[in-house]
Amino acid sequence: MSSKIGPTEAVQPFATSREKRAFIRKYWALYVISLPGIVYFIVFKYFPLFGSVIAFQDYNIFKGIAGSPWVGLEHFQRMFAYPEFLTILKNTLLIGLYDLVFAFPIPIVLALLLNELRVMAFKRLVQTVVYMPHFLSWVIVGGVLVGIMSPETGIINTILGFFGIEPIYFLGENEYIRSILIGSGIWKESGWGTIIYLAAIAGINPDLYEASQIDGAGRLRQTLSITIPSILPTIMILFLLHIGKFLDFGFERVFVFLNSLNSENGEIIDTYVYRAGLIDRQYSYTTAIGLFKSVVGLVLIAIGNTLSKKTTGEGLY
Incomplete structure (x- = not known):
């Protein structure tokens, strides 16, 4: 009888502490490798959570958390009663919705298109070109786009001038800013977002495609009937992660424009918190805003995960 431990036996609860210690000694290298990640999350993610208590205080940097008076939900009431914050919340929700509707599907489509390229040299070239913007900082991207959209020297207004259209100051009008934010994000991050989808596509059993070819299915039918259903769990996981940061659109991405x-x-x-918290030093008020944003993200993940498990059987937990 073989003494080899099967896959199902390896995940069974430990019967004794001796078995547990033996398991840790066997896989000690994996525990050591995981330590930096664990320390990172403890120091930069979990430990700062204790500072959220100042959202319920009138925080004074000289008195500290222990000496600052408690004010309960005053900052939260002020947050929802402040007309400017409600406008900013509306902007955040709309921009986040546009990003979800227009930007999220682009990496999926791009991965499907890249998967259809058969000349490997050309495929690698295209992948490199679409990946490169990801490695540029938003400061550089902002500078490039500001130059392109300049009303005097920008290439867009130069082209419009050939058709007799007056120059447009794109960054000087409210109606264009949301499109600029979404469009710049698509250009910068879509190529990088295809990496996970291409990896998921590479893991699909080739026998499925061979069987479909025998049945006479073309490339489009194979994509619709095999590729997309096979990567659907990956799509759902990334979708849940995306809605979890629905209100966390990104400070740098907006601030440069x-x-x-x-x-x-x-x-x-994010830009309002920077202005009110760091510039105006309203620490408790902006902490309340950050706490509100985190709770909304947690609720969205919980709802999305429940719906995902009921519809696709896949979820984050």
Whole structure:
């Protein structure tokens, strides 16, 4: 009788502490490798959570958390009673919704298209080109796009001038800022987002495609009937992760394009927290805003995970 431990036996609860110690000694290298990640999350993710208590205080940096007076839910009431914050919350929700509707599907489509390329040299070239913007900082991306959209020297307005159209100051009008934010994000991150989808596609059993070819299925039918259903669990996991940061659109992504002329439609919670918290030193108020944003993200993940498990059987937990 073989003494080899099967896959199902390896995940069974330990009967004794001796078995547990033997298991740890056997896989000690994996525990050592995981330590930096564990320390990172403890120091930078979990430990700062204790600072969220100042959302319920009138925090004073000289008195500290222990000496600052408690004010209960005053900052949360102020947050929802402040007209400017409600406008900013609306902007954040709309921009997050646009990003979910327009930006999230692009990496999926791009991965499907890249998967159809048969000339490997050309495929690698295309992948490199679409990946490269990811490695540029938002400061560089902002500088490039500001130059492209300049009303005097920008290439877009130069082309419009050939058709007799007056120059448009894209970053000086509220109606364009949301499209600029979403479009720049698609250009910068879509290529990088295809990596996980291409890896999922590579894991599909080739026998499925061979069987479909025998049945006379073309490339489009194979994509619709095999590729997309096979990567659907991956799509759902990334979708859940995306809605978890629905209100966390990104400070740098917006700040480089924001100015007094487009802030009515462009300012989001992150830029408002920077202005009210760091510049105006309203620490308790902005902590309350951050706590509210985290709770909303947690609720969205819980709802999305429940719906995903009921519809596809896949979830984060």
